[in-house]
Amino acid sequence: MDKVVFDDGETLPLFIKPKNGQDSAEFLINWIGENKELMRKKILEYGAVMFRGFKINEGVEFERAVTQVDPELCDAYRGTSPRKQVPGTEYVFTASEMPPFYPIPQHLEMSFLAAPPRNLYFCCLVEPVGPGGETALCDFKKVYDEIDPAVRQKFEDKGVMVVRNYKKNWSVFNDPTQLKGWPEVFNTEKKEDVENECRDTLIDFSWKKNDGLKLVNKRDAFENHPDTGDRIWFNHLQVFHWYMIPDEFYRIYKRVGQLRYLIMSWIMWFIKLFFLNVIGPMNCGLHTCYGDGTEISNAENKHIRDVTWKNMVFNRWKKGDIVMIDNYRISHGRQPYTGRRSIVVAWSKPYLRPSLREKSE
Numbered sequence: 001m002d003k004v005v006f007d008d009g010e011t012l013p014l015f016i017k018p019k020n021g022q023d024s025a026e027f028l029i030n031w032i033g034e035n036k037e038l039m040r041k042k043i044l045e046y047g048a049v050m051f052r053g054f055k056i057n058e059g060v061e062f063e064r065a066v067t068q069v070d071p072e073l074c075d076a077y078r079g080t081s082p083r084k085q086v087p088g089t090e091y092v093f094t095a096s097e098m099p100p101f102y103p104i105p106q107h108l109e110m111s112f113l114a115a116p117p118r119n120l121y122f123c124c125l126v127e128p129v130g131p132g133g134e135t136a137l138c139d140f141k142k143v144y145d146e147i148d149p150a151v152r153q154k155f156e157d158k159g160v161m162v163v164r165n166y167k168k169n170w171s172v173f174n175d176p177t178q179l180k181g182w183p184e185v186f187n188t189e190k191k192e193d194v195e196n197e198c199r200d201t202l203i204d205f206s207w208k209k210n211d212g213l214k215l216v217n218k219r220d221a222f223e224n225h226p227d228t229g230d231r232i233w234f235n236h237l238q239v240f241h242w243y244m245i246p247d248e249f250y251r252i253y254k255r256v257g258q259l260r261y262l263i264m265s266w267i268m269w270f271i272k273l274f275f276l277n278v279i280g281p282m283n284c285g286l287h288t289c290y291g292d293g294t295e296i297s298n299a300e301n302k303h304i305r306d307v308t309w310k311n312m313v314f315n316r317w318k319k320g321d322i323v324m325i326d327n328y329r330i331s332h333g334r335q336p337y338t339g340r341r342s343i344v345v346a347w348s349k350p351y352l353r354p355s356l357r358e359k360s361e
């Protein structure tokens with residue numbers, strides 16, 4: 001314990017820093033190995049733990065550090081961001097290959113699935129130099145607590161439905177929320193394998209013309225935290241609704257004051273109108289509505305996003321940072337940036353949502 005410094009501020013995360021110049025990757029990896037139970041407790045207590053000031057330069061070192069706490073990582077990714085495996089590692093990937101100007105709103109990793117990863121891990125290999133580029137964090141227990149009780153009850157009663165429409169191949173003419181083709185999502189071109197996985201993971205599927213694939217799943221909007229039992233806002237509405245795209249750009253403009261984000265907000269507002277009113281919400285690349293198929297209103301979307309943004313914490317990345325996150329409570333998202341930046345990610349094995357666990361017992 002006394003070989004490092006614990007620095008818990010008012011907000012996320014708990015920082016752990018070197019002491020007496022002991023800042024090598026080997027020291028940190030050994031220290032985490034000797035204190036793995038303590039680290040698991042701290043991740044649970046604070047929601048996120050950040051190791052800062054240690055000399056982590058490679059994805060391999062990050063992987064070794066994380067496996068001290070979480071020996072069984074996962075390499076199957078069923079999320080929507082394009083990712084690439086980091087050479088020399090088994091379980092480390094680039095966080096997102098999406099263009100730097102594009103924001104990623106707050107979400108719990110893969111929370112639209114029946115079994116999202118229990119924990120999530122990021123490491124900064126190249127820190128961003130310009131404004132932006134933070135991986136902001138947000139406590140989704142606070143989001144649950146602060147949602148208007150009437151809105152909360154509506155989500156409690158109805159749950160949420162997630163709709164995804166995939167084409168076989170990605171193209172610039174696709175819906176801009178459609179970042180991959182389904183073979184890339186499922187890591188196979190065999191339709192039978194896709195169908196089997198959908199059945200196993202409680203996703204309704206239907207094949208469309210030109211090899212399109214529609215995926216629909218209904219889930220509870222909230223989840224009981226697996227360890228504390230706290231109610232958590234637990235769904236992908238912030239990411240999977242056209243409302244978010246112009247709204248996210250506008251909020252980023254208000255935060256950093258750069259005109260290009262205001263212009264992007266206006267452009268996306270018009271594109272949003274086209275997709276929601278001409279293409280139709282159920283035919284968009286991504287859409288979220290209530291579980292009974294009724295639409296979530298603009299006022300409700302705005303309210304959820306107000307509460308989320310109010311609770312977001314922005315920490316500037318420093319090279320070598322490792323953050324360990326309780327993915328059943330603390331969300332993450334990416335602020336847009338310019339210039340170089342390299343953030344890599346690893347995640348735990350799938351962990352069946354407690355609400356589905358109860359239903360299957």
Ligand SMILES: [Fe+2]
Nearest residue numbers: 107108109332
């Ligand atoms: Fe993510």
